[in-house]
Amino acid sequence: MFSADTHIHTVYSFDHDKRCDCSPMAICQAAYEKGLNEIALTDHYCVNAISTGALPPVDLEKRQAEILEAKDAFSGKLTVLYGIELGQPAQNAPLAEEVLRKHPFEFVIGSLHNEESVPDFYYLDYRAMSHYELFTLWEHYLKETIAHLTWGIGRFQTLGHLNYQERYLHAYLKDGPIRRLDFADLYHEIFRIMIDHEIALELNTSGFRKGMGEPVPRLEFVRYYRDLGGKLFTIGSDAHSPALIGDGVKETVDALRSIGVDRITSFASGSPEPVFLD
Ligand SMILES: [Zn+2]
Numbered sequence: 001m002f003s004a005d006t007h008i009h010t011v012y013s014f015d016h017d018k019r020c021d022c023s024p025m026a027i028c029q030a031a032y033e034k035g036l037n038e039i040a041l042t043d044h045y046c047v048n049a050i051s052t053g054a055l056p057p058v059d060l061e062k063r064q065a066e067i068l069e070a071k072d073a074f075s076g077k078l079t080v081l082y083g084i085e086l087g088q089p090a091q092n093a094p095l096a097e098e099v100l101r102k103h104p105f106e107f108v109i110g111s112l113h114n115e116e117s118v119p120d121f122y123y124l125d126y127r128a129m130s131h132y133e134l135f136t137l138w139e140h141y142l143k144e145t146i147a148h149l150t151w152g153i154g155r156f157q158t159l160g161h162l163n164y165q166e167r168y169l170h171a172y173l174k175d176g177p178i179r180r181l182d183f184a185d186l187y188h189e190i191f192r193i194m195i196d197h198e199i200a201l202e203l204n205t206s207g208f209r210k211g212m213g214e215p216v217p218r219l220e221f222v223r224y225y226r227d228l229g230g231k232l233f234t235i236g237s238d239a240h241s242p243a244l245i246g247d248g249v250k251e252t253v254d255a256l257r258s259i260g261v262d263r264i265t266s267f268a269s270g271s272p273e274p275v276f277l278d
């Protein structure tokens, strides 16, 4: 069965697992050994944090050379897409545009890890927040996602981990999970932009590792995207180490099947092509 993991970090991501060899070549070798057919190497490039110095710069030239070398080495055995996880591009659009202009990425994940002027959801302390405050955070995130996607039209292949915040705050929602219908209009607008402009929906398998029991976004949201006519699905482990490559991919394929989705999307040809699940 075709198996893809199109969200993988290498040594060029500040938060990769320092105990492992995470060079692009080692990552490709691990993916090959795990029997994957298609991967994308998608290191962080968070334009807002890099431009303020909150994150160190990334040597994109060296990275490109190493990834293209690995891509060549695995030619015919494993499809390796030269990708990037472009974080918060609309928060520093000139820098994001420059990065995209200079590098021939084959696969761009557009990700939103924080609202403008607010730390990454990973760093927020949710313990003292009321349900209302969590609800408000969520609403702001969705509104910024609309601006993010609007910027990403013609630039993103997929939207990274929609509902990213749920990975961190789901355990603090005392009144139960936030539902699609809590923000029906915003989700409708998000999915309409994606469907109209061929931006795929990523199912990020980290939800299983974070105790959600489902990918991010949860199936309730995936189902709604599908009901609106969405047909482009990518699956990403968000691995930051060789061991986690492909993690949760099978569970996510099963989850897709359980809601009647019969395909995922390959970008090997340069444009989105369906690969039917058997
Ligand atoms: Zn991310």
Ligand SMILES: [Zn+2]
Residues within 6 Å of the ligand: 007, 009, 085, 238
């Ligand atoms: Zn990531």
